[in-house]
Amino acid sequence: MLRIAIPILVFGALFAASCSSDLPQSSLNPRSVEAGRIDQLWSLVLWISVAVFVVVETALVYAIVRFRKRPGDEDEPKQVHGNTRLEIAWTIVPALILAFVAVPTMVTLSELRSPAEGDFLRVEVIGHQWWWEFRYPDIIDSEGRPLTTANEMHIPAGMTTELQMTSVDVIHSFWVPSLSGKRDVVPGRETYLKITPDADVAGQMIPGQCAEYCGLAHADMRFRVYVDSDDTFDTWTAAQLEPSPIPSSDPAAAGYETFTQLCTTCHQANVVGPGGSSEVIGAALGPDLTHFGSRSTIGAGIEENTAEHLAEWIADPASVKPMTPELNDIGAGRILGMPDYGLDERQIAELVSLLEGWK
């Protein structure tokens, strides 16, 4: 009985789970056209699988019960060597079932893999160990620089976004189960993924994370997708395109001094002084920090972005998220973590004041 009960319980639980709303990262909780199509196909396959499972396991259990040796049962069974007709039948039936599954599989595949059409937003996704860079090539500032952010992506609801993805180091995989199947992010190649969030999910945050093992902090390479209404999206892009101010009063001003001496080795920011024109400082090896204060997390989705968390991070990054900055080779572009610069508490507080002020 257990043999039947366990799988039934499991499948029951599976469905219970699929109906729950507390599964932010579930493929069974689709919130886009693409994830919805995959989910439909999955449901079909699941039901066929359950049917096959029940039929075959029932036959097995029936055979166990019906043909068990009973006390006093000394007759030898009939020596049957096979039955060609029967065997041909149970070769053909699975083939037919599979053909039945293959058709919608191919249809859905070609739908999902076809290029985006009509009006769509383009976003470039760049995988780094262990964070995500997002660039919007068609959303540019007055200098022609594309909107660039890290670890959280905003996209409009009810419209297709086409992701054009590559990696600067090893293979990663972009996975937001509620929005789409995953797609690998491969150095030296471009891969594409399209996402059309349902109109009614505007305002939701949908989490995702790297799905291809990419080394030490693979588990901590998370990100968030914010699905915005058109208005919210426009407001967000406008704000992100603005340079951040070079502060004129302490503690942020002192923090800016430290920032230009240390942080810009790897991080970039688009800044503007009082009355001056904007300029981009630093190197684009780590996340762009121009609007760091506006982001919801630090460390690629692993902690909420608060002043305390940021202070802990700057004091000892590797204690928050595993990293090996001792293996960095900046000349070769190999960045495996943020070093601990041994800053004192005052310096840290100044940097926190600067970065949290850059909304």
Next chain:
Amino acid sequence: MTASNEDLGYTPSTKGLWSWITTIDHKRIGILYAVSSLVFFIVGGLEALLIRTQLATPNGTVLSADAYNQLFTMHGLTMVFAVIMPIAAAFQNYFIPLMIGARDVAFPRLNAFAYWLFLFSVLLLTSSFFLGGSPDGAWVGYAPLSTQIQEYVRMDYYSIGAQLLGFASLAGSINFVATIFTMRAPGMTLMRMPVFVWMTVVSSFLLIFSLPVIGVGLWQIFIDRNLGGLFYEAQAAGDPLLWQHLFWIFGHPEVYVLILPAFGIVSEILPVFSRKPLFGYSFVVFSGIAIGFLGFGVWAHHMFTAGMGPVAEAGFGLATMLIAIPTGVKIFNWIGTMWGGRLTFSAPMLFTIGFIAMFLIGGISGVTHAVVPANTQQHDSYYVVAHFHYVLFGGAVFGYVAGAYYWFPKWTGRMMSETIGKWNFWIMFIGFNLTFAPQHILGLDGMPRRTYRYADGMGWDVWNLMSTVGAFLIALSFLFFIYNLIASYRNGKVAGNDPWDGRTLEWSTTSPPPVHNFDEIPVVHHLDDFWYRKYGVDEEGRSVKLTAEQAGKPDVVVEEHGIHMPSPSFYPIVASAGIATLGAGLVFISSGPIGFGVLGVGAVVTLWGVVGWAAEPATREAH
């Protein structure tokens, strides 16, 4: 005619360490494989328990990310290369010659060489825990992650360790193919071979054709890491995806290498405990061969998210669906074997039924992977982890444990305890399902594999905790198993030659069999020849026990020149130790003098082993 020791030409000692080191008896080598496999199963199992302990709760802090990554990589490598492959080799070594009526394998010294090279390679790989850190790039070793950090030797252990294990498997496979094709008893045509022998033919050919492919890839990884090869360096126009193709052209057939011998074992056990012949023998055999061929055409279903074109994806998806057909045929034929039988549920049969019930689940979830769009959600998630554990644990491990209970009496002359066997089965069955069934849900709910921690609030906590509890139940069930092995070896009920009323030739000789296996080589007239020496068939098609008179004397080969067995040799262990030492030198090649020093020692020892081997006569002069 009874063989006396004199007939053997030379009587090998069977006592003491030296006799094990120099043995070339396929049965003793089989036992060496089995014991090694069990020891490494404990190692791999402890790795799994650490992994599950870390994942019992969100944001686990039992292990560091670095330790976790090494442990899950080593868990995979250990279980595939040091547990399942050798336990299959253990059964194959011990029983192939017995099942085909041969006195040994075709190349007894090569057989010993394969075992020792396997053992030393695993020891080299395991020594990484203490010397320089273990591989941490997953068992798939995807480039360019595996070539990225040359400061550590970790992935050098991977490329060299897997390479050497490949050599060992290749030697073993060639030996099995040669043995099965050339050394069968008279009358044993191919279609009279036990299914286990057939599945060994298929899995051996799979290894022979697939190992060279990954061998090339592993050298490329090694060259990229140590000699600036740039094969997989995207910035130098190398191609990271090439490695994935090479790996999976090996890696997918490898899955069948792990499972096909288990298919063979359950195909032997079911008829015995159903007291009926295997239903549709030729369907089972040909579906196994079909799986072997198709197994080479589905590798890219491991790469449905890698960015191939939709046509390639469709093709590999369809091929993958196709492979479900011969696999399904086997399951139906197994149930057909039980149908109408008179089933008894001794431990081997319990594990066999467990195998069918759970392999079915793994097979069905495998078909869902072929549905390419659904695959893009399942890939690299816990759903996949659940799937392949249903295949390789619910399937393969249950099959091999069934084999252990089935053949233990032949190995030792004693029965394993049925009572402990039943505890063993039920705890393992429940523990296994508790561990891996929830992982289907975890994967669909978005939990990626190979993650050392996960956030709370994802809805994953309960399933992970269940899974961890289940893992400890599995561990408990193996304590029962190991206790049963040891206690039964010491005090088990005496088995006799044929405790299960078996059908195949290994049951016709003594338990344990003599060095030369059979006093007289049988002449084979039927599939399940041994059964038909014991039973006839009446008009209704039922088996009827033959009287001694009816049975008469079995048909045997008359040997005029006595029995000649090859002599023990220590050159195989020397040659394999030399090659493993060469491997160790290569691992540390980047550290200069040490690496070259070890390499030099390895070269000298290898040369000694190979030359000594070549110069040694196969059979020592008897008189």
